[in-house]
Amino acid sequence: MIASTEFDAVVVGAGPNGLAAAITLQEAGCKVLLLEAKATIGGGMRTVECTIPGFKHDICSAVHPLLAISPFFASVKWSDYQLQMVNPGICGAHPLDHQRTVFLRSSMELTASTLGIDQDRYTNLIKPLLNDFEAVKRFILSPVSWPNQPGTILRFGLKAIQPSSWIANRFKSAEAKALVAGMAAHSMQPLSNWATGAFGLVLLAAGHKVGWPIPVGGSQSIADAMAAHFRLLGGVIETNFEVNSLQQLPSSKAVLFDCTPRQLLQIAGHKFSDFYKWQLNRYRYGMGVFKIDWALDAPIPWQDEEIKLAGTVHIGNTFEEISWNEAATARGIHPEKPFVLLSQPSLFDNTRAPEGKHTAWAYCHVPFGSQKDMTEAIEKQVERFAPGFRDRILSRHTMNTKAMQDYNPNYIGGDINGGVQDIFQLFTRPALRWSPYRTSTKGLYICSSSTPPGGGVHGMCGYHAANQVLQDIFKQG
Structure with missing residues (x-):
């Protein structure tokens, strides 16, 4: 009362x-x-604790x-x-077929150095944003207003307003293009949409500036x-x-x-x-999500062992594959190989699971209000880059868009962005x-x-x- x-x-x-x-x-x-x-x-x-007692999700x-x-x-x-917040050693990992992985590391220089022919292109794209980051940060986290540093914001805005597909086309390698795709897909929109570039640029810059921390x-x-x-x-x-x-x-x-x-x-x-x-x-309102939490007997067995150093994993392979799947989802289609965002927090926080056990968290985008069970599609995507993953599942908890909205009425149709x-x-x-x-x-x-x-x-x-x-x-x- x-x-x-x-x-x-x-x-x-x-x-x-x-x-x-x-x-x-x-x-x-x-x-x-x-x-x-x-x-x-x-x-x-x-x-x-939605799977097994002692496993925090x-x-x-x-x-x-x-x-x-x-x-x-x-x-x-x-x-x-x-x-207390903890920063994983690697912000994000993006595995591709044939055991190639691109990583977003805290160091811009180290991230760029692994991109081969795109090293200079990545540096030229991101370094100015890092130099202007304080002004950009204030702008993107504010309501619409005239910025204090209009020239700085104009430089950022000319890049940010672009579709992420345009930004990806700056690069030659599949690795660099995929890195952009995974970041931009957080926008929950087709990657050809205007201003999806902003989502990718901000997440990349934040990774280099402050990391992607986990509580x-x-x-x-x-x-x-x-x-x-x-x-x-x-x-x-x-x-x-x-x-x-x-x-x-x-x-x-x-x-x-x-x-x-x-x-x-x-x-x-x-x-x-x-x-x-x-x-x-x-x-x-926009796309919804289908969410899975797993209680695991052991860490996810990634083909690339270095992925275990990443707090977040983007699973979707190439830019072309992710772009097609996100556009299809926006049209009401459920892709066979959806883009999956995965977090593996127990690798960095031992309070999440009993000793020797682990948790993982993942979702894919689905059409607004979809009630299709995407468990099989998501787990196949993880298995694609971590053969034997399913053998380590002790329990799972799934939520479709209706369950997401029942859990939080703000998630209309499963849209976790409030529109x-x-x-x-x-x-x-x-x-x-x-x-x-x-x-x-x-x-x-x-x-x-x-x-x-x-x-x-x-x-x-x-x-x-x-x-x-x-x-x-x-x-x-």
């Missing part, structure tokens, strides 16, 4: 953005109530390059709350650290509190919703202008407005990944929405 207290602000939804919004407001001196429908906080940052987010570059997360000493104990430890900090500041959290209408909420000056436009309309649509409702109803992040919706999410965080009704705001800068664990959607509230309601900033 909520204490009979008036709050300055109420935040609905305790995912990374809801938590970030609540913390930002509480730090500014507001009295904040954070409501979560589930029994545990975290949204996409939850860790559970991240249900959604597992690897966190965006957290490592987030200004919000940089503002708190999270180690005070027992949050010790699972992603739940991030949520737990954020909650501990919020409570220490005096914030109040109520779990098992599902909000279906505004009438359920206590009195406050502002309400922030960490949800997508579909849920926002259900809860508060009757308060919005017709035009704003029209905009939210036109909001588009498609293409060029038409990247900076206008969820609606074209002077501030994307304001709704058409005073005091009601949206702070989810359906606002800029979009999906991922970085907290910046919540941070920016909270600062808009502080400016509008509390005249701060």
Whole structure:
């Protein structure tokens, strides 16, 4: 039960953005109530024993390059709350047929040196981005605004706005092209789409700048650290509190919703202008995911032993194969050999499994709302580069798009990004407005990944929405 207290602000939804919004407001001196429908906080940052007791699995987010570059997360000493991040020796591995593998290493020079004829091309592409990374980081994690360093951002933007297929065509080798494809496929779009280049470039640069860290104990430890900090500041959290209408909420000056436009309309649509409702109803969701967690008797037996040094593995072979499969998925087709994103955290965090045992996490993209079982297709892709993998499976847990949405209502149709992040919706999410965080009704705001800068664990959607509230309601900033 909520204490009979008036709050300055109420935040609905305790995912990374809801938590970030609540913390930002509480730090500014507001009295904040954070409501979560589930029994545990975290949204996409939850860790559970869904296969065998003692095996800890991240249900959604597992690897966190965006957290490592987030200004919000940089503002708190999270180690005070027992949050520990570990960086694998290799950020990402991308095996190709015939036992060839391309690696994203922390060193740009070392990564480039393994690309043969493309060494100089890779250096020329990435080095300017690394030199400008602080300005680029601020730009990509901010709402639409005039950048402080327009020349720097223009240099980045001319590359980032390109389809990743154009960027891949700069290279001659299959290895370099595949490296670009694996990075860009995180966009969950056809690689021929405009601005998919931005996803690949940012992930490559983040790997060289800060790595792709993994939280010790699972992603739940991030949520737990954020909650501990919020409570220490005096914030109040109520779990098992599902909000279906505004009438359920206590009195406050502002309400922030960490949800997508579909849920926002259900809860508060009757308060919005017709035009704003029209905009939210036109909001588009993207591909879904099919997810598998494995409890393993031993590490994955990669043909290339060095892949065991990588926290993340992109499985999809060549650029051409990945590009075709992602485009087919966007058209509603289930590829026989889907692009698979795989994480093997227990190789770097021994708290994830009993001694000598291991966990692995993987998903592939599927058409929006698909309920097809992709277990066979995903495991065949892993076996393709790790013969004998299936012999090491002790147990598996699978989630199709319906299960993903049941787990987290923000994952509409299995879309884990809170809406498609293409060029038409990247900076206008969820609606074209002077501030994307304001709704058409005073005091009601949206702070989810359906606002800029979009999906991922970085907290910046919540941070920016909270600062808009502080400016509008509390005249701060």
